[in-house]
Amino acid sequence: MTVLSIKDLNVTFSTEGGRLHALKDVSFDVPERRIVGVVGESGCGKSTLINAILGLLADNGRVDAGSITFEGEDLTRLGPARMQELRGQRISTVFQDPMGALNPVLSVGRQMRNIQYRSGRSRSEKDARSEAMLRQVRIPDAQAALARYPHEFSGGMRQRVAIAMALMMRPALLIADEPTTALDATLEVATIELLRELQQDIACSVLFISHHLGVIAELCDDVVVMYAGEVVERGTTRQVFHTPRHPYARRLLECDPARQSGRTRHLPTIPGEIPDLRQRPPGCVFATRCDQRVDACDKVPPDVAVETGHVARCVLAEAR
Amino acid sequence: MSRILEIRDVEVTFEVGPLMRRRSILGVAGVSFDLHSGETFAIVGESGSGKTTLACAINGLQGISAGSIRFDEHRIDTLGARSMKPLRRRMSMMFQDPVGSLSPRMKVGNLIAEPFRIHGIVDKNPSVEVPRLLSLVGLTPEFADRYPHQLSGGQARRVGVARAIALDPDLIIADEPTAGLDVSVQGEVLNLLNDLRERLGLAMIIITHNLHVVHHVADRMAVMYLGRFVEVGDTDEIFRAPRHPYTAALLSANPEPDPDKARDRIALPAEVPSLLARPAGCEFHSRCPWVAARCMSEVPEFVQSETRKVACHTPLEPGARPPELEVTQ
Numbered sequence: 001m002t003v004l005s006i007k008d009l010n011v012t013f014s015t016e017g018g019r020l021h022a023l024k025d026v027s028f029d030v031p032e033r034r035i036v037g038v039v040g041e042s043g044c045g046k047s048t049l050i051n052a053i054l055g056l057l058a059d060n061g062r063v064d065a066g067s068i069t070f071e072g073e074d075l076t077r078l079g080p081a082r083m084q085e086l087r088g089q090r091i092s093t094v095f096q097d098p099m100g101a102l103n104p105v106l107s108v109g110r111q112m113r114n115i116q117y118r119s120g121r122s123r124s125e126k127d128a129r130s131e132a133m134l135r136q137v138r139i140p141d142a143q144a145a146l147a148r149y150p151h152e153f154s155g156g157m158r159q160r161v162a163i164a165m166a167l168m169m170r171p172a173l174l175i176a177d178e179p180t181t182a183l184d185a186t187l188e189v190a191t192i193e194l195l196r197e198l199q200q201d202i203a204c205s206v207l208f209i210s211h212h213l214g215v216i217a218e219l220c221d222d223v224v225v226m227y228a229g230e231v232v233e234r235g236t237t238r239q240v241f242h243t244p245r246h247p248y249a250r251r252l253l254e255c256d257p258a259r260q261s262g263r264t265r266h267l268p269t270i271p272g273e274i275p276d277l278r279q280r281p282p283g284c285v286f287a288t289r290c291d292q293r294v295d296a297c298d299k300v301p302p303d304v305a306v307e308t309g310h311v312a313r314c315v316l317a318e319a320r
Numbered sequence: 321m322s323r324i325l326e327i328r329d330v331e332v333t334f335e336v337g338p339l340m341r342r343r344s345i346l347g348v349a350g351v352s353f354d355l356h357s358g359e360t361f362a363i364v365g366e367s368g369s370g371k372t373t374l375a376c377a378i379n380g381l382q383g384i385s386a387g388s389i390r391f392d393e394h395r396i397d398t399l400g401a402r403s404m405k406p407l408r409r410r411m412s413m414m415f416q417d418p419v420g421s422l423s424p425r426m427k428v429g430n431l432i433a434e435p436f437r438i439h440g441i442v443d444k445n446p447s448v449e450v451p452r453l454l455s456l457v458g459l460t461p462e463f464a465d466r467y468p469h470q471l472s473g474g475q476a477r478r479v480g481v482a483r484a485i486a487l488d489p490d491l492i493i494a495d496e497p498t499a500g501l502d503v504s505v506q507g508e509v510l511n512l513l514n515d516l517r518e519r520l521g522l523a524m525i526i527i528t529h530n531l532h533v534v535h536h537v538a539d540r541m542a543v544m545y546l547g548r549f550v551e552v553g554d555t556d557e558i559f560r561a562p563r564h565p566y567t568a569a570l571l572s573a574n575p576e577p578d579p580d581k582a583r584d585r586i587a588l589p590a591e592v593p594s595l596l597a598r599p600a601g602c603e604f605h606s607r608c609p610w611v612a613a614r615c616m617s618e619v620p621e622f623v624q625s626e627t628r629k630v631a632c633h634t635p636l637e638p639g640a641r642p643p644e645l646e647v648t649q
């Protein structure tokens with residue numbers, strides 16, 4: 001079963017310099033009970049993708065074509081009221097800065113009670129559930145914690161509280177945008193282990209965005225690699241990390257400082273810039289920076305299924 | 321190499337809580353270190369461990385409640401805003417959130433020229449300086465006309481670097497200069513900072529959570545816990561043989577980009593103590609897998625041995641594993 005299925009999604013923003021094509025023909029699935037990681041260069045459209053799913057594109061943005069099917073409904077066709085209903089109940093989010101999700105002037109218990117407003121439970125039932133949820137994310141002394149305010153928790157704890165709140169209503173899909181960026185390595189690892197555990201317990205799917213390739217490798221079942229608004233490669237984490245088939249994916253993995261064996265002052269990079277998304281190149285979007293380009297790259301490359309579930313948008317990718 | 325910065329026993333106090341129950345906490349609880357020109361010093365540690373506060377204290381944006389800060393042999397923590405100004409332009413700060421720290425209504429060109437205006441520098445012509453600085457950070461002159469929201473994360477970071485080097489500083493303090501950047505852009509920003517350090521002889525303090533980054537860019541590093549340094553030394557040596565248990569746990573947690581890699585981690589309880597209730601004795605004892613009886617009452621001294629300083633009663637031997645591998649959650 002597929003919880004979220006994105007098909008040929010195209011999103012544009014109107015700008016002074018013309019229409020900016022931020023997502024181009026994006027397709028991938030988030031299967032039931034799987035954690036799908038999204039990686040890619042800053043500005044490649046990860047946040048735009050999330051905003052499109054959540055129906056929260058900026059005023060100058062719109063979905064031009066394609067569909068986002070979530071539990072049988074096409075989210076691109078839903079009205080704001082229905083979207084609002086889905087957000088926080090069926091689809092929930094965790095962001096880098098948990099303070100963004102928490103109201104600084106309300107106690108944590110009050111906020112957790114508010115999330116359950118449609119549950120029909122009594123106040124004490126709601127509080128009991130909140131407490132259980134806090135215990136599940138290992139907040140010590142959960143009952144007392146309900147009375148505390150967000151600023152009274154440390155950064156790592158706050159992120160746990162935000163995760164507890166996001167999973168409170170047992171959503172089908174959790175979208176996590178760099179949720180561990182602000183945490184040190186010990187808390188980062190503890191947080192991803194916790195996410196994995198809760199995901200299995202709640203049986204939800206997760207769309208997980210991170211620049212930390214180590215975290216992606218550790219947590220995710222599948223990976224989607226984006227470049228300049230396109231999905232250039234997708235597959236299982238093993239397929240993509242062990243045998244990347246798109247030149248951009250390969251280079252990205254090579255740039256990870258964690259892969260440099262010796263200590264080096266000069267870190268590898270991918271020379272060149274992302275193309276201007278108002279004037280997309282006619283052929284392969286990576287062509288200006290690709291060290292393997294051939295004449296055929298002047299035409300839009302096909303999505304090649306190199307293996308079951310492993311797809312690369314490159315003329316050099318061949319089925320095995 | 322000349323000493324550019326001398327930090328001694330610096331403390332920063334915050335008043336917290338409601339008016340009637342006001343209490344003070346130590347955000348920075350006695351930190352000392354030296355920095356020499358041309359050197360890169362990394363500070364790592366828990367979120368909330370006081371890294372940004374320390375950076376702001378060095379920069380004069382945050383008053384200190386004890387200790388001293390000398391910049392190029394001038395005592396700066398006691399200077400008023402006026403006398404600080406000429407020194408302030410010689411140190412610059414790159415903030416954690418690049419886009420948030422750029423004023424949204426100003427174009428990039430103005431943002432880069434802003435430090436000249438703030439410091440009343442008239443002998444530099446912005447129409448020359450702005451393109452020069454943009455090109456130093458690898459951006460074309462067209463970027464001068466863009467607004468911050470029209471920049472990608474990497475571009476915003478470069479604008480931050482351009483602003484930071486505008487006044488030709490001797491010291492750059494970069495707070496999470498690459499958080500939120502993908503690895504290739506991260507490499508570009510770090511290479512850029514490193515080139516500038518070499519070319520201009522800058523000293524640099526880099527605050528980051530990314531240990532892989534620290535390993536590659538920093539000559540020396542400090543590990544911070546609850547507002548104190550618990551270990552300071554040569555980066556390479558610390559990575560080879562961490563001596564403080566918290567450092568060892570941090571390094572063992574560092575996620576590696578290989579889905580099949582065996583992970584041999586030192587697990588720590590996730591509960592970080594509150595600054596309002598600092599643990600007695602060694603402040604790490606509530607999470608330390610090596611905790612012994614004396615750790616709960618005796619404060620370990622910050623002891624220097626050769627090139628390393630460690631605050632632990634029983635510093636680890638190379639490759640030490642926790643006494644009991646089944647660590648409580």
Ligand SMILES: Nc1ncnc2c1ncn2[C@@H]1O[C@H](COP(=O)(O)OP(=O)(O)OP(=O)(O)O)[C@@H](O)[C@H]1O
Pocket residue numbers: 155182334335336346347365366367368369370371372373374595
């Ligand atoms: N203005 C303030 N008033 C009260 N407490 C503060 C203030 N600024 C910082 N603190 C507290 O001081 C401690 C250190 O904060 P600081 O922001 O310097 O940590 P940090 O290591 O930079 O964290 P992060 O990595 O999350 O940015 C924290 O416990 C924080 O809550």
Ligand SMILES: Nc1ncnc2c1ncn2[C@@H]1O[C@H](COP(=O)(O)OP(=O)(O)O)[C@@H](O)[C@H]1O
Pocket residue numbers: 013014015020022041042043044045046047048049058060061277469470471472473
């Ligand atoms: N409101 C907007 N108006 C114009 N361009 C936008 C807007 N939001 C995003 N973009 C552009 O869309 C592209 C993708 O941005 P974003 O989704 O923020 O990427 P990421 O999250 O990967 O950094 C970038 O080129 C960015 O400049």
Ligand code: SF4
Pocket residue numbers: 246247248284285286287288290291292293294296297301313314315316
């Ligand atoms: S299609 Fe051509 S230019 Fe594009 S990634 Fe493949 S080889 Fe490189």
Ligand code: SF4
Pocket residue numbers: 564565566602603604605606608609610611612615620631632633634635
């Ligand atoms: S002094 Fe004791 S509790 Fe503190 S770090 Fe060393 S062994 Fe652990």
Ligand SMILES: [Mg+2]
Pocket residue numbers: 046047
């Ligand atoms: Mg983003």
Ligand SMILES: [Mg+2]
Pocket residue numbers: 371372373416495
């Ligand atoms: Mg900080």
